[in-house]
Amino acid sequence: MAPSKPRVRFAPSPTGYLHIGGARTALFNYLYAKRYGGTFILRMEDTDQERSTPESVQAILDGLDWLGLDWDEGPGKEDPKYGPYFQTQRLDTYRRHAELLISQGKAFRCYCTREEITQRREAVEKAKGPGSYKYEGTCHDLKAPPPGKKLEDAVIRFRMPSGEGTVSFNDKVLGTITKPYSDLDDWVMMRADGIPLYNYGCVIDDHLMDITLVSRGQEHINSTFPQLMLYQALGWTPPDFAHLPLILGPDREKLSKRKHPEADVMLHKRTGIMPEALLNFVIRLGWSHGNDEVISREQMVEWFDFDGVGSTSGVWNPEKLQWLNQQWFKLLPPAVVAERLVPFLEARGFQAKGDARLEPLVLALRERSRTLEEMANTASIYFKSGVTLDEKAAAKHLGGDSLNLLRQAREKLAALPAWTVEPLDGVVKTVSEAAQVGMGKVAQPIRVAITGNTTSPGIGETLLLVGREEALKRIDAALARGT
């Protein structure tokens, strides 16, 4: 059903970090391209001179890189046929097409100043009449600059066809959407300085780059109509469109950089969410495949299509994100998780790289942690020297009889030929059986002594992770403290 070789794109404007909505748009486009053997293009819409920065370009590249969303064409992967993928490097092209449209009477130069337009708009809005402001057509039929104005002062406006008419398109997720000409007006395509505006540059590029399907957020639905008018004026066949449902913040408003810190993709990297989990979470916001929840990259590629995309906006759900992260802890090879954990450990001042305990540590903690940050936090007691005892825990488990049991366990532990899980756990068993008490009576004092607290992985595992020397040292400290 899909075009045999779709060409899709992700076209962010580099005005800040890569945000979640953008990441999901990129994901969907990426998956669609992969699924149908097409091409995924990255195009930088850097025409906003005030806000675009090289740092933002880098931030977006870094974000996509972290998520593993690699592009086939774009910055660093130029294709000679399509030219540069930064809009500011394509200015000639926009100018050329604008001149063509002017010569055909499909666009015109407008000399109204920004101030004048703003004034008129405000007047209309104040009047509280029905409808919103529409350009009055002041410069519609000018053949030359009016007195006191120069050709270079003019912006270029699109000329809406006169008369009745409607524009419509069949959206791949929303179905047919129609709008009457009367809702549209002569919009600005290009500023006097030759910088194209979104609706203009976007169309020119999408067509010239042979884009077959434009998938973007639903906030762009209304801009599709003027864009369609442009395709028509240029005599070009428009691509297909697929408008994605929005992602909402906890306040149920569109997830935005301004109001929602969680909109920053890299924030999640910093808090220890893994890309597999973030992608998994984000794809389930607005797309589903039956009852599947935990979905791998391979399955996404195999299953994704726009017919699975829903039309209702989804609310950001941090609990589910964390749950998914834990699922991925358990799905990924321990070595991979360990590698990702290292920077978090190092940030806490531990020399973790190359430590042989890393993988056992992941194995022990992945069922008890939802983020790498959390894992690193609970891991810190295995890297520190010595331990601070929790008062309540010590009071409960390091008194009288418990101390005796701990002493017995300490002797057996010290005598062990091999410091591995089974014999370690065996000590708890032997000591408790000999003393005719439950295993908890023996395990808890040990646990408190070596971790300072009442909760940890299994005693054998914990002893192993702390290490023979350090464990005995901590037990001795606890023993000494009790006497």
Next chain:
RNA sequence: GUCCCCGUCGUCUAGAGGCCCAGGACGCUGGCCUUUCAAGCCGGUAACACGGGUUCGAAUCCCGUCGGGGACACCA
């Protein structure tokens, strides 16, 4: 204000006229397991916005109401 989109458990969703007095997942919660905490397993909680139609039959189709969101720039 105008235009556009949307409306199934608190949240993400399955559902494309009878399989649904609505299924899964997160969360919350009861139990089991158990040397602690988790994890796991078993169970519970909770929804078709409302009102009219159409139909033998509607969460599914139509209309209206209400509610939510988005867009209305020489930003993208």
